[in-house]
Amino acid sequence: MPGSKLGVGIIGVNPAWGWAATAHIPALRALPNYEIRALSAHSAESARAAGETFGVSAVFSDHEQMVNQQDVDLVAVTVKVQHHRELVSAALAAGKAVYCEWPLGRDLEDAREMAADAAEQGVRTVVGLQARQAPAVEFLRELLSDGYVGDVLSTTMIGTSVPGGVVVRPNAYMLDRTNGANVLTVAVGHCLDTLSTVLGEFADLSAVSDLRRPLITIEGTGKQIVKTAPDQIAVIGTLTSGATASLHVREAVAGGIGFLWEINGTDGTLRITADAAYPEIFPLTVAGAHGRNEPAELAVPAALTRKWPDLTSLEGTPAYNVGRAYAAFAADIDNGTRTVPDFADAVRRHEVIAAIERSAASGERAIV
DSSP: TSSOOOEEESSSSOOSSSSSIIIIHHHHHOOEEEEHHHHHESSSHHHHHHHOOOOOOOOEEEHHHHTTTTTEEEEEOOOOGGHHHHHHHHHHHHEEEEOSSSSSSSSHHHHHHHHHHHOOOOOEEEEGGGGGGGGGHHHHHHHHEEEEEEEEEEEEEEEESSSEEEEEGGGGGGGGGSSSSSSIIIHHHHHHHHHHHHHOOOEEEEEEEEOOOEEEEEEEOOOOEOOOSSEEEEEEEEEEOOOOOEEEOOSSOOOOOOOEEEEEEEEEEEEEESSOOTTSSOOEEEEEEEETSSSOOOOOOHHHTTGGGGGGGGTTTTTTHHHHHHHHHHHHHTTTTSSSSSHHHEEEEHHHHHHHHHHHHHHSOOEO
């Protein structure tokens, strides 16, 4: 409710690791208009351990019980993608607002079903495409709106998601393409959303998808497993503005630049860099130049970096942009606005991913 604390119930909390512990809980604890009121885990033992670690007394191993708690206004779903639809559906059926991590579903059909359910229930939703709330991304939009590069003619984005042939055990499920979380949906998905937030959507595209390194070692075990998810995704297409756009994200390579994005216009250039192809997590550095000068770093205005002062201590951490999304969501509720990405936005991103899959499979250009 506007002006009051929002009670949050988090599904998928591990006391030692995981995205809830790394990002959601620190973000919510930093914001005075939120209160974590319930936690849910896969077993009663894990739920009790999470409650003790994070100081939450209401813990559940049955998500149905948690989503029906009267003091829970918002349910955060932070589990593996293949379980999103079941858990989101339960929260929506209980009439609760939902923050679901990205990808929203295993595929476009999943995402459309959840978005339709949310629309039917008339509840607010958030999807974890939090790069939109990054100060550097907001700064880029301002620069382009002010004509920094003139007319945008083209853009190029390249990055590495997970380098090398070793993956940590919790992420091993991302090697199986049927699980819905892989380099295409996660790294490429976040990169696509960032590009489209700043420059607009793809109108059409051509894509290449390949699996070049099918055997990956699980860290600490020496065990190799077969990878079925592609590790090379390359896309080129035309944005609705007419600009030419290309994107190449790779994983399982020995090294290379983490993240490099150029926006080229009639009057100037913007260059954005980060340590990896996860603009939603890693801090972004913005550089710019007019004419043919070499881009120099541009300081993100304090008005953007200090937009939510309660989150200052989280700068540089994975919780920072998640916190900014939560802060913006609370402001949306208070003001009747819609500034954070919701399930409808997630469907659009899944549509682009589906177009990439169609093009890569057919070798033909796809309309988005």
